[in-house]
Amino acid sequence: MTSRRPTSLQTTLGAATALAGVGAHSGLPSRLVLSPAEAGSGIVFTRLGRADGEEAPLRAVARNVSSSDLCMRLGAGAASISTIEHLMAALRGLCVDNVAIDVDGPEIPAMDGSAAGFVEAIDEAGIVSLRAPRRSIAIRAPVRVADGAAWAELAPAPAGGLHMDVEISYAAAPIGRQRRRMRLTPARFRAEIARARTFGFLTDAERLWREGRALGASLDNTIVIAEGRALNPQGLRFDDEFVRHKMLDVLGDLALAGAPIIGAFRSYRGGHRLNLALVETLLATPSAFAFVGEEERPRAQRLGHAGAVR
Incomplete structure (x- = not known):
């Protein structure tokens, strides 16, 4: 349809x-x-x-x-x-x-x-x-944020669209160190990213429950890791499902820029907090990006600051 x-x-x-x-x-x-x-x-x-x-x-x-x-x-x-x-x-x-x-x-x-x-x-x-x-946001100059060893950056891309390069590193099996790169298209999103599930460690569950979180998490909606393996009876959907899911999270977080991004994203050991910091840093650095499309609209309106909706 x-x-x-x-x-x-x-x-x-x-x-x-x-x-x-x-x-x-x-x-x-x-x-x-x-x-x-x-x-x-x-x-x-x-x-x-x-x-x-x-x-x-x-x-x-x-x-x-x-x-x-x-x-x-x-x-x-x-x-x-x-x-x-x-x-x-x-x-x-x-x-x-x-x-x-x-x-x-x-x-x-x-x-x-x-x-x-x-x-x-x-x-x-x-x-x-x-x-x-x-309206899209074209990256014109690099922006980068870091938190200890973890970091994330956006830079101009040699070709159009969003290019993603995501790397994760966990001491525990079966994750270890995984890296995936792709140029985002709807077809590749469907085939490579959309089905990758969130994951967590059984050892963290009790702490999260005490904090009032993860109350709805189960083997039906989370890859649960314990003793170096996934406890889910059906196993993994991809050998590198963990980094694919991190890439899924990145895409959702970058969408908070308010428009599609044209550029190259790269991260190491990133997460929601770092991704949000990167978007905030980008929008606070006018020299690092330019809008393409809807050029006739005033810049304040293009940034989404006008209107009744917050």
Whole structure:
């Protein structure tokens, strides 16, 4: 049902689509509806079902992130929506620019721990072009952030699109040191990244439970590692599923720049916090990037600072 479309035009969904499940951290049920949205609106989450009856639209951009500890959480006042990264990765990986997302629950459902369920929902709804040019962020100069041995950077790319180079290093088997490189396309996202699941160590579970997190994590939505192996009966989907999932997280986190990035991303031992810091550093360094497409719009408006939605 996905339409053929020029990549220079913005896109949205062809119809509304709904999903439901349990949040990986809260353990609470959640239902979300993804609906078509107008050109220029971006990805906007609205939290429903609050005790005070208020609805709080939140644009999925870095300035609205209230926490990047273990997951990305959008927040404004008393309203928050957690664990948006896998859904954001699916939207960016399939080149969907504008979506209105109603969330009845505190967290995006974990599904199977990957972006596959979100890809299926997007495919069911279809993707259509809008009569407006797509705005992208072209990297003009390198930006880099670091935290000890971990680091992440964006640099100009020799060819168009987003080039990703992600490396992880864990002492524990079966992860070890893994590295994967790719130029992002919808086809490669579907085949190589979308099905990679989140992972965690059994030894960390009790601490997370005491902190009120990972309450919905299970073998159905997490690769659980203990004694040097994955405990999941079905095993791994890819030999390097761990670094593929980190690449999935990177894509969802970079989407918080508010527009597709044209450039080369590279990281070593990165995570949500470092990825967010990189996006924030990029947007705070005007000399490091330029917008391509929608050049006629004022810069403040192109940055997403105008309008009623936060």
